[in-house]
Amino acid sequence: MKYVIKHYPKYILLFAILSLVLAVITVSDALVLQFIINNVKDSSKIPYYVIVISVMVFILLEGFAYYFQQFNSEYLAKKAVNLYRGIVFRRITAQRISIFDNHTPSKYVSLMTAQMDNLDENYFAAIFWAFYLIIQFIVACVIALAVNPTMAIIAIILSIPNLLLPLIFRKVLENTKIKTIKQTDLYIAKISDYLFGFADWKINGGSKLIDTQEKIENTRVLQFQKSELKAQNLSTAFNHAFSNVLYLGTWLIGAFFILNKQMTMASVVAFSQLVINISFPIYSCADMFSQIVGGKKLFEKIETEIPVNSNELQNNLQLDTFKKISFRDVTFKNDQKKILDSLNLDILANQKYVIKGPSGSGKTTFLKILTKQILNYKGLITFNELDITNIADQTLYSKIGYLPQHGHIFETTLANNLSLYQNKTNKDLIEVLKFVELNKWANEDSLSKQISSESISGGEAKRIELARLLLQNKEILILDEFSSGLDKDTLRKVEDRIFSLPHQTVLYVTHVYSNELINKADQIIQF
Incomplete structure (x- = not known):
């Protein structure tokens, strides 16, 4: 009351x-x-x-x-x-x-x-x-x-x-x-x-x-x-x-x-x-x-x-342009099983990384730790030399864009799915649809089309989620198993464009890869 x-x-x-x-x-x-x-x-x-x-x-x-x-x-x-x-x-x-x-x-x-x-x-x-x-x-x-x-x-x-x-x-x-x-x-x-x-x-x-x-x-x-x-x-x-x-x-x-x-x-x-x-x-x-x-x-x-959120850090810390993320002796256990064991690596600005390994090897866990979805790990992770535990979640997310393994399509228009209800011009929406090889929808009439996860294919859903991510213009792009549901020709075209982005760091997680993909990467991270 x-x-x-x-x-x-x-x-x-x-x-x-x-x-x-x-x-x-x-x-x-x-x-x-x-x-x-x-x-x-x-x-x-x-x-x-x-x-x-x-x-x-x-x-x-x-x-x-x-x-x-x-x-x-x-x-x-x-x-x-x-x-x-x-x-x-x-x-x-x-x-x-x-x-x-x-x-x-x-x-x-x-x-x-x-x-x-x-x-x-x-x-x-x-x-x-x-x-x-x-x-x-x-x-x-x-x-x-x-x-x-x-x-x-x-x-x-x-x-x-x-x-x-x-x-x-x-x-x-x-x-x-x-x-x-x-x-x-x-x-x-x-x-x-x-x-x-x-x-x-x-x-x-x-x-x-x-x-x-x-x-x-x-x-x-x-x-x-x-x-x-x-x-x-x-x-x-x-x-x-x-x-x-x-x-x-x-x-x-x-x-x-x-x-x-x-x-x-x-x-x-x-x-x-x-x-x-x-x-x-x-x-x-x-x-x-x-x-x-x-x-x-x-x-x-x-x-x-559902208490008042008192766990989120409330500070005015601002992050400079992304330079480096470092993992130092990062270990994570789940049900007494070690998923990550003393992980040490650096992620550098504007570099393109392919993260590969068999299913269950810890790739998705690594991404969830990086995006603060998992907090109970041991070790140190820094963003531009700042411990990420001291960085407010939303401040970190202002730098990171994340396409999860199982994303979501909202039951609304194509335009709203792309923009997440933010103000984006039709020109920007059409351009990003072309980028992800959804040319059939790259027009103003299609932007008002009502869609849902049931009305589109898995590959179309993945590309809409990628387009949504690109519109946010984040410095770091994390893509977890993006290749799922895409035909080889479409996947190759989109991967070429992703790995050609000049001012963004890309972490591309996959368990299906080719020599062509490996050659596009600046570094391979093996799990």
């Missing part, structure tokens, strides 16, 4: 005013009932048609107040989720790559969609509704004290058990909610894993096994949901019982006062309506409490999993 209060103070103030107005009008139902009964008993006081018109005006006022308060409340909850979703997304994208990779994309998607919807309903909306109910409770108590202080105090005393219920059930509600959230997250992760491997198990006869695994995970989710519902409904049952004690107890006390001629029937009816306006907020808040507790736990879970 701190984010909402900070960003939307005017909306919060408007919500509070509308809530107070609606609470006063709603609680005034009791006075309207008393007004009707008193005047029906003595019709000489006010004509019946005046009573009808007065009640109709009251109903209209209550309707208008209800509409504006509810709309403002629900819209404020939507704005709160919208605000928090943006905050979380910016935190996700601000993470270091090494931190980002701790979770799968499906985890982040679940967080940004299903879990945000959960927060909307079970946290923000519930808090605003509970706030209104508290105002209604206070207004009802004030009016009740004005009508009959003795009965008001008795009613408030009878409501104490309902007020204590949330505190009694808090721990069990929290625990069951946390377990349900964790199991749901696990189910989403499992299903995402199964669907990513759809073709593998579909073709290779694993359908029954996958179905069985899904049923197991789904049943576990249901079991935790059942436990959560048990806790919620046990709390609700006690809440309902104590609310009946309050309501019926008020009638019994009212009957006593009528018998002793200390109250009229109209006063008892009015007071019983006031008690409803006292008990309803308590009853609803007790139920709402379980939602808010669960929502708060989800909010805290998100805050813990």
